[in-house]
Amino acid sequence: MTNQTTIHLTINGHQHELEIEPRVTLLDALRDHLGLTGTKKGCDQGQCGACTVHVDGQRVLACLTLAAQVEGRAVTTIEGLAEADGTLHAVQAAFLEQDAFQCGYCTPGQIMSAVACIREGHAGSDDEIREYMAGNLCRCGAYPHIVAAVRQAATEVAS
Amino acid sequence: MTVHITRHGDASDGTEAVGSRLSRVDGPAKITGAAKYAVEQQLDGLAYAVLIESTIAAGKVRSIDTEAAEAAPGVLTVLTPDNIPPLKTASDWLGTPPPDAPYCPLAREITFSGQHVAAVVAETFEQAVAAAALAQVSYDEVPAIVDLSDGNAGDGIPIDAMTKAWGDAEAAFAAAPVRICAAYNTPREYQAPMEPHGLIARWQGDQLTVWEPSQWLDGMARTYAEWFGVPFENVRLVSPYIGGGFGSKALALGHGAVAAIAARMLDRPVRLVMTRPQTFTGYGGRAATRQTVTIGADADGIIQSIVHRGVNETSIDGMWVEPLGSTTSIMYATPNFSSRQNVVRVNSVVPGAMRAPGENPSAFGIESAIDELAYEVGVDPLEIRLRNYAEQDPHAKKAWSTRQLREAYAAGAERFGWSKRSPKPRSMRDGNQLIGWGVAAGTYPVRRAYGEAMVRILADGSVEVESSSIDMGQGTYTILAQTAAETLGVPADNVVVKLGDSRFARAGVTGGSRLAGVMTGAVHKAASAALDELVGLAISDPRSPFHALQANTLVVTNGRITSPRGEGPEVSIAELLASVGRDRIEAKGDTMPANSTAEERYKNYTTIAMALPHTEGDYSRYSWCAHFIEVRVDEDFGTVRVSRVVSALDSGRLYNPKLAESQWKGGIIMGIGQALLEEGIVDRRHGRIVNNNLADYLVPTNADIPDIEVISVGIPDPHSSVLGGKGVGELAIVGVAPAIANAVFHATGKRIRDLPITLEKLI
Numbered sequence A: 001m002t003n004q005t006t007i008h009l010t011i012n013g014h015q016h017e018l019e020i021e022p023r024v025t026l027l028d029a030l031r032d033h034l035g036l037t038g039t040k041k042g043c044d045q046g047q048c049g050a051c052t053v054h055v056d057g058q059r060v061l062a063c064l065t066l067a068a069q070v071e072g073r074a075v076t077t078i079e080g081l082a083e084a085d086g087t088l089h090a091v092q093a094a095f096l097e098q099d100a101f102q103c104g105y106c107t108p109g110q111i112m113s114a115v116a117c118i119r120e121g122h123a124g125s126d127d128e129i130r131e132y133m134a135g136n137l138c139r140c141g142a143y144p145h146i147v148a149a150v151r152q153a154a155t156e157v158a159s
Numbered sequence B: 001m002t003v004h005i006t007r008h009g010d011a012s013d014g015t016e017a018v019g020s021r022l023s024r025v026d027g028p029a030k031i032t033g034a035a036k037y038a039v040e041q042q043l044d045g046l047a048y049a050v051l052i053e054s055t056i057a058a059g060k061v062r063s064i065d066t067e068a069a070e071a072a073p074g075v076l077t078v079l080t081p082d083n084i085p086p087l088k089t090a091s092d093w094l095g096t097p098p099p100d101a102p103y104c105p106l107a108r109e110i111t112f113s114g115q116h117v118a119a120v121v122a123e124t125f126e127q128a129v130a131a132a133a134l135a136q137v138s139y140d141e142v143p144a145i146v147d148l149s150d151g152n153a154g155d156g157i158p159i160d161a162m163t164k165a166w167g168d169a170e171a172a173f174a175a176a177p178v179r180i181c182a183a184y185n186t187p188r189e190y191q192a193p194m195e196p197h198g199l200i201a202r203w204q205g206d207q208l209t210v211w212e213p214s215q216w217l218d219g220m221a222r223t224y225a226e227w228f229g230v231p232f233e234n235v236r237l238v239s240p241y242i243g244g245g246f247g248s249k250a251l252a253l254g255h256g257a258v259a260a261i262a263a264r265m266l267d268r269p270v271r272l273v274m275t276r277p278q279t280f281t282g283y284g285g286r287a288a289t290r291q292t293v294t295i296g297a298d299a300d301g302i303i304q305s306i307v308h309r310g311v312n313e314t315s316i317d318g319m320w321v322e323p324l325g326s327t328t329s330i331m332y333a334t335p336n337f338s339s340r341q342n343v344v345r346v347n348s349v350v351p352g353a354m355r356a357p358g359e360n361p362s363a364f365g366i367e368s369a370i371d372e373l374a375y376e377v378g379v380d381p382l383e384i385r386l387r388n389y390a391e392q393d394p395h396a397k398k399a400w401s402t403r404q405l406r407e408a409y410a411a412g413a414e415r416f417g418w419s420k421r422s423p424k425p426r427s428m429r430d431g432n433q434l435i436g437w438g439v440a441a442g443t444y445p446v447r448r449a450y451g452e453a454m455v456r457i458l459a460d461g462s463v464e465v466e467s468s469s470i471d472m473g474q475g476t477y478t479i480l481a482q483t484a485a486e487t488l489g490v491p492a493d494n495v496v497v498k499l500g501d502s503r504f505a506r507a508g509v510t511g512g513s514r515l516a517g518v519m520t521g522a523v524h525k526a527a528s529a530a531l532d533e534l535v536g537l538a539i540s541d542p543r544s545p546f547h548a549l550q551a552n553t554l555v556v557t558n559g560r561i562t563s564p565r566g567e568g569p570e571v572s573i574a575e576l577l578a579s580v581g582r583d584r585i586e587a588k589g590d591t592m593p594a595n596s597t598a599e600e601r602y603k604n605y606t607t608i609a610m611a612l613p614h615t616e617g618d619y620s621r622y623s624w625c626a627h628f629i630e631v632r633v634d635e636d637f638g639t640v641r642v643s644r645v646v647s648a649l650d651s652g653r654l655y656n657p658k659l660a661e662s663q664w665k666g667g668i669i670m671g672i673g674q675a676l677l678e679e680g681i682v683d684r685r686h687g688r689i690v691n692n693n694l695a696d697y698l699v700p701t702n703a704d705i706p707d708i709e710v711i712s713v714g715i716p717d718p719h720s721s722v723l724g725g726k727g728v729g730e731l732a733i734v735g736v737a738p739a740i741a742n743a744v745f746h747a748t749g750k751r752i753r754d755l756p757i758t759l760e761k762l763i
């Protein structure tokens, strides 16, 4: 192997040291090097949102981010969203209750986007949710249920 | 000993039996990221393959210069047609014996742009991607036929099997007082599941394991086995979750052969995942279609004749027939009918199945045409459908098993408020938005087949169900847990369903909306056999606490066994098994005829040749739906938005309404994409799909979709499946595009007969 570099990543509160090429994306670092396959690869070109993770609390497309860019920053993936004891995040629970997915492949990205959407204050109405969730494609067509889940979780988070 | 059991589900809270709204049992894994999809298996020594594809649409590969790629860091091998071992040609999905000819998944003869010509395998994904860019392929190019409208495309090949005719349609049309005739076109469309196609292949000796998203493990295992000349049993397909298929993941494809060859040559597991652009040419989407529909009617709009002609594209060396007369021939009563179809060869990948192949474009034709007839004779578009209601299957001349279409029209119209519709086009508006209301019907045949399942009652009283069928989001895990729970009398959360491994009890293809009906029947049968054995043991084993009771039967409720009259003990399944010294009860059930041979069973699960015709016996079996859709068209810009959808659907009995509603809505949303957004655009110079990515091939986003209301009007259909369901997955897309086109006409007075309905067609 060529041109390896050592990268320190903080993922879901855990420290990881990786020997990887600098061109490795955050998405491939997560999926192929750390075995964190909850973050999905739908297009690898920034068009589908399946790879959405949080970097310092902001939603980011992991396929358009190099792993090296997030050194020293806090990365949260779908695996780190529930409490340590397994208690689901309000958004996760709402997705299950509202049946806001079918195949589940877009779902981690949708959930990470939804958590940020609520935090950003963009879940004020159904139309606002639709607009601010529009970067996450769902070919199974779970959109109406995703809107319902985000609406439900936003209410729960606020209360 | 005969044991008759009358037992129903976990009635204690009524939430888990078949027909209840149990949440997805695979949901927790999917919302926490724990669900491992096929290519996410972490294997030691994994190598990464990347495909190289043709950049011309017709011609030959003159040479492939692999020197720089081979010298690139980390590269293990570069595969070309010249250095890979030939495979054997595999049989098709009907099981037709193949020609005794070699099969090479890397092409020398190019028949479409995007054909696999080479592959690079490297230690890392990044190295493989970088090296693939260094391979130089040169071609001898010849002119291509880029699509159906190409001057050299011709009229194509008549497909006699598609011809349907009764009466004298042409004469009746000529004599009819009202005549309409129009041409309707649909473009290439793509399934675009969010999970790209790909696989991991690993050989251990002559045993091949393939982790691959699959709608048909046994069918794909058969193909891999035939390609490599190994016994079927030597190939294991694993596909625990599938990130969407929509028809595209049912067959083993060339890229799978490439990965399996690489794994064998390198003696290492190899992962190959298509890039998103490659998914537009690595397998076929929906073929582009052309139809003409002529309807002759009397002055009241009663149809006298339908003449239908259809054309779909196929590839240069493959055959795909999109049955365009399928909905046309059954939706309305007509004394005279004629439908014929040709296919035209163009330089494209062979098209494939996409959600309701045939019925979907067919419905765009007939459901637009009947709307045109309604305006022609001045009758409400809903009323004209009722006037021409088919009381029996007009083609098969058989009674419908069940047809709740009249009920669907009534329920949908009522909920939508159809009676408030102003009939004239351009007569409803909100500011500069023209409002249109459209209606259209849809249908899909009930495809039936035989199924097999394993049910085990374990020592702790829990239940295991195994099947090589799959769950790509339809809810198989959940409804099979519900079926086993109801049949055995245990809570659904005591049932573990294991799917997606070809080592489990066999299953046929998950396609044509058949899986739920097939598999609930198989699980019901296996679970009934397991229950018979359990109760038999409880009654007759001398060690059983029920032995002294001399009962004929016992009841199992909520995992506990009692006598129906309430006398004697009450014990849990676990206690009963312990008392009779058993650690499990195991029953494999299949719904095939009892005297079926091993060969017939193999054929049933690995081909589609044994599927049961939907018009078998005395009945014609279909699912039905009616869509009521409101659009808003910006008068200045011609932009169309769907603002309201009410659909009433007859899928027979629903095994889980919560999940069925999701699938219906998903179909409707894909139909909105088809109506307004989706179109593969061909570069006429190079025969390439230029919008081969998710930013340019537009699929609906959340912001494109309004609230959608679905209403179930189905009733149990005993002729369609063991538990009374018909089909769910494909039905709901059928009729959405014409409902939208009809709404757009109502809004604007413009009839759009070419999908998608984009703004330049309206201004």
Ligand code: FES
Residues within 6 Å of the ligand: A040, A041, A042, A043, A044, A045, A046, A047, A048, A049, A050, A051, A052, A061, A062, A063, A064
């Ligand atoms: S995989 Fe990153 S946006 Fe699609």
Ligand code: FES
Residues within 6 Å of the ligand: A100, A101, A102, A103, A104, A105, A106, A107, A137, A138, A139, A140, A141, A142, B194, B243, B244, B473
């Ligand atoms: S759930 Fe399948 S793509 Fe969204």
